[in-house]
Amino acid sequence: MELRPLDSCSTCPVEFAMNMISGKWKLLILYNLMTDGTVRFNELQRRLDTVTHRTLTRQLRELESDELINRTIYAEVPPRVEYSLTDKGKSLTSILLSLQNWGLEHMVE
């Protein structure tokens, strides 16, 4: 596949994709869901380690409104909320792999 001309920025597929994954914690969230399938809110927060409660919530809401993740609420006490990838979210794996491959080849360890 070749690089296409970028007619207009508002319809640029590259920018469209970048907007989905731009966000300090988004790729880390997606990565965790890719490898583990389903993760609860607090478990996710533990794994991201330094993320604040507030910020994690926001990032999850954005991913959800972009239809990259599912949010499942269980009517229990204490409450349980589980996050998982949608098919659209799963399809981002190709981008993550592409980024990872490039990083592995060009990072000085």
Add this chain to the structure above:
Amino acid sequence: MELRPLDSCSTCPVEFAMNMISGKWKLLILYNLMTDGTVRFNELQRRLDTVTHRTLTRQLRELESDELINRTIYAEVPPRVEYSLTDKGKSLTSILLSLQNWGLEHMVE
């Protein structure tokens, strides 16, 4: 290739790659150099259309310090400065294609 575990964020290849291309105009700059080879400063500014002189300079400096682009200065009057991709910069094409493919498949036109 499989997704690797993300041991530590400071050594995460995905984050390393993202840091290279995060910047409002960077992918657009790289795209222009990928398709045209060598471009002068003002020509680049015309193509990005709404970018300011100041901001374009900063983005170019960052790309240069990341060794993604070459900056060639010709000792002429008026001055001439040309930008082109390094091999490292050219290798980003795979990421751009990956982003573009995803965007084309998931954008509603």
Add this chain to the structure above:
DNA sequence: CAGGATCCGCAAAGATACTG
């Protein structure tokens, strides 16, 4: 032509406190 210097605005992220 291709910058540098200064100042400013804004959106994203963090800190902290409170809650069903």
Add this chain to the structure above:
DNA sequence: CAGTATCTTTGCGGATCCTG
């Protein structure tokens, strides 16, 4: 447990003016 409400911070990008 999984949020929401406020407030503050910060850093990127923009606006403007000056120069070899």
